[in-house]
Amino acid sequence: MPEIDHLLEDWRRSVEPHFQGREDVLDELESHLYDTIESQVSQGKPLNEAIEFAMARLGQPSEIGAEFSKVPPCVSAWMPLRIIQICCMVLGLFVIAPLTPKLWAGGVASLLAVHMGLVTLGYLSMLVGGVVGTSFLLARLFRDLSPGQKEYIKRVALFWSALSVVLVGVGIAFGAACPYEKSGPFFGFAAHEVGGIGILLWSLVTACGYWRFRRSPQLPQMMLFGLVGNIVVILGWLGAVASGPHAVGVLSSFPVILLLIGSHLGIGCLAFAPTGCLRSRAT
Amino acid sequence: MISLIHCIAMYRCAMYHAAMKLTKDLMAASAVPLLLSILEGGENYGYAIIQKVRELSSGEIEWTDGMLYPVLHRLEAQGCVKSRWVEAESGRKRKYYSLNRKGAQLLAEQKQQWSVVQSTLLQLWGPNYA
Numbered sequence: 432m433p434e435i436d437h438l439l440e441d442w443r444r445s446v447e448p449h450f451q452g453r454e455d456v457l458d459e460l461e462s463h464l465y466d467t468i469e470s471q472v473s474q475g476k477p478l479n480e481a482i483e484f485a486m487a488r489l490g491q492p493s494e495i496g497a498e499f500s501k502v503p504p505c506v507s508a509w510m511p512l513r514i515i516q517i518c519c520m521v522l523g524l525f526v527i528a529p530l531t532p533k534l535w536a537g538g539v540a541s542l543l544a545v546h547m548g549l550v551t552l553g554y555l556s557m558l559v560g561g562v563v564g565t566s567f568l569l570a571r572l573f574r575d576l577s578p579g580q581k582e583y584i585k586r587v588a589l590f591w592s593a594l595s596v597v598l599v600g601v602g603i604a605f606g607a608a609c610p611y612e613k614s615g616p617f618f619g620f621a622a623h624e625v626g627g628i629g630i631l632l633w634s635l636v637t638a639c640g641y642w643r644f645r646r647s648p649q650l651p652q653m654m655l656f657g658l659v660g661n662i663v664v665i666l667g668w669l670g671a672v673a674s675g676p677h678a679v680g681v682l683s684s685f686p687v688i689l690l691l692i693g694s695h696l697g698i699g700c701l702a703f704a705p706t707g708c709l710r711s712r713a714t
Numbered sequence: 715m716i717s718l719i720h721c722i723a724m725y726r727c728a729m730y731h732a733a734m735k736l737t738k739d740l741m742a743a744s745a746v747p748l749l750l751s752i753l754e755g756g757e758n759y760g761y762a763i764i765q766k767v768r769e770l771s772s773g774e775i776e777w778t779d780g781m782l783y784p785v786l787h788r789l790e791a792q793g794c795v796k797s798r799w800v801e802a803e804s805g806r807k808r809k810y811y812s813l814n815r816k817g818a819q820l821l822a823e824q825k826q827q828w829s830v831v832q833s834t835l836l837q838l839w840g841p842n843y844a
Contacts, residue, residue, distance in 0.1 A: 459760065459783060459809050466761035466808075467779070490778035498784035505790050 435468055438482060449496030452648040455578055456499055464489060500646075507579030512566055512587060519559045527551055542609050549602030550627060554668050556595035557634050561661030561695070563588045564654030568701040571651065572709040581650050588657055589641040595634040595660075603627060622674045626667025633663040651702035658699045665691050736775060745777070745785050747828060750813060750821040753795060757812040760786065786811055794820050 439461050450456050464485045471481035489495070530551075533544035567584050570576065576584070637656040644653050665688055672683040736744075752763050760782055767775050789795045794817035799807050813821070 455809075456783065456787070458807065460780060462759075462806065462808050463761050463779060463783075465806060488779045490780040492780075494778075495780035495784065498781060499787065502784050502787045503791055505787075 434478060435465060435482075439464060442486070446492035446496070449492045450499060451496070453499060453504065453578055454575070455504070460489065460495070503646075504578035504582045506582045506586065507577060509576065509580040509583050511570070512563060512584065515562055515566055516559065516587070519555065519562065523552055523555045526555065539609055542605060546602050546605040546609065549598050549605060551602075553595045553598030553600075553602055553634070554630060554664050556591045556598055557630060557637075557660045557664050560588050560591040560595065560634075560637065560657040561664070562657075563591065564657035565661075565695075565698050567654055568651060568658075568698055571706050572701065572704060573707065574710055575706045585641065585645055585650065585653070588654070589638065589645065592634055592637040592641055592657070592660065596631065596638050599627065599631045599634060603631060622671035623668075626671040630664055630667045633660055655699055655702055658695050662692050662695050665695075741775065741777065744775070745782070746789070747821065747824040748775070749782075749785060749789065750794070750817055750824065753811055753813040753817065754821060757810045759808045759810050761808075763811075789817065792816070 442464070443457055443461055446460075447457065467485035467488060468478075468481045471484055472478060476484065527548045530544045530548045533540050534548070535541070536544070563584060567576070637660050640656045641653065647653060669683050669688050669691075673685055673688060748767055749763065752758060752766055758766070760779075764777060764779055764782055767777065786795065786797075790797055790811070794814065795811045796814050797809050797811045800810050801807050
């Protein structure tokens with residue numbers, strides 16, 4: 432019935448603020464209202480009365496919304512993100528593989544290998560958090576993800592940032608345990624040391640931010656933590672390598688670093704683009 | 715005469731039923747076992763569940779319709795029920811819920827607990843209890 436459709440659209444717009452972006456809940460309540468109205472009309476009630484009856488039976492949207500705010504959406508995995516995480520884990524293993532011989536060498540060399548391995552994995556974890564954010568921000572340009580998938584993204588992002596805190600923190604502690612005569616002072620304000628501390632601090636801020644805003648519906652803005660995290664890692668890791676005497680590889684050259692930072696800033700701007708904006712243009 | 719008494723008795727009974735309202739606490743406590751029991755009978759959707767409860771309780775259990783859904787979603791988040799959207803021939807979608815293994819276990823526990831409450835009350839209210 433087109434009249435019902437029109438009225439339910441109005442109803443949906445009016446109650447949306449109470450449901451904090453839970454589109455699935457609104458779909459379900461709308462379907463329920465439709466069933467009630469149809470049933471009442473089939474029993475001979477005039478449409479206006481049937482609608483009033485259905486709304487009254489449904490209850491106050493503010494109260495229903497308050498109840499729903501206590502129920503987290505069911506987590507449903509987002510397949511692209513699973514694949515991305517597996518790829519990142521494999522990449523991480525390749526990156527730390529060259530440290531394996533040093534790990535078994537014993538003594539300070541092992542200690543340094545553990546320090547470097549943990550710190551490197553910590554940095555990569557932080558980067559995975561940024562990749563999670565990038566994937567989400569790009570995907571939402573084409574379609575809105577389900578609340579369960581958004582919940583999954585939140586948890587994955589929190590996991591990687593928390594893992595980064597632990598790995599970098601423990602890695603730095605191992606670095607502190609290395610003897611002075613072999614590895615120099617614990618903190619000598621070298622670029623890579625300052626970068627490491629910066630990454631540790633930002634991963635801590637990110638993890639706390641994800642935890643603090645875990646119930647927030649503003650997922651795109653939340654993902655900015657991860658993107659800024661990537662910039663911090665690029666500066667603190669690649670930037671430190673590029674500024675040191677042992678700059679090797681394309682990644683540790685300043686033009687590439689600037690390009691990476693610029694692309695992250697560009698992706699960050701997508702957080703403020705409307706959901707599905709590219710899809711609507713295509714149709 | 716007998717039929718008149720019968721009519722009055724029925725009227726009183728109806729009045730009693732009309733006046734009787736389950737307390738909010740009892741409604742809340744019984745929501746989960748009622749939902750799980752209905753879903754034990756097969757996949758179902760919100761509106762039909764409410765109608766079923768209303769019908770079985772002769773209208774005495776009157777949920778505020780919208781309040782059913784947070785309970786269903788909580789059960790889903792706890793892994794007791796699963797859901798899927800089904801598109802009807804008319805093109806409209808309905809979300810169907812069904813019981814899974816964890817939900818069946820929860821229902822078995824709920825049945826035991828409510829049976830204990832019921833048998834205790836029946837003994838207390840029975841003629842043998844002075």
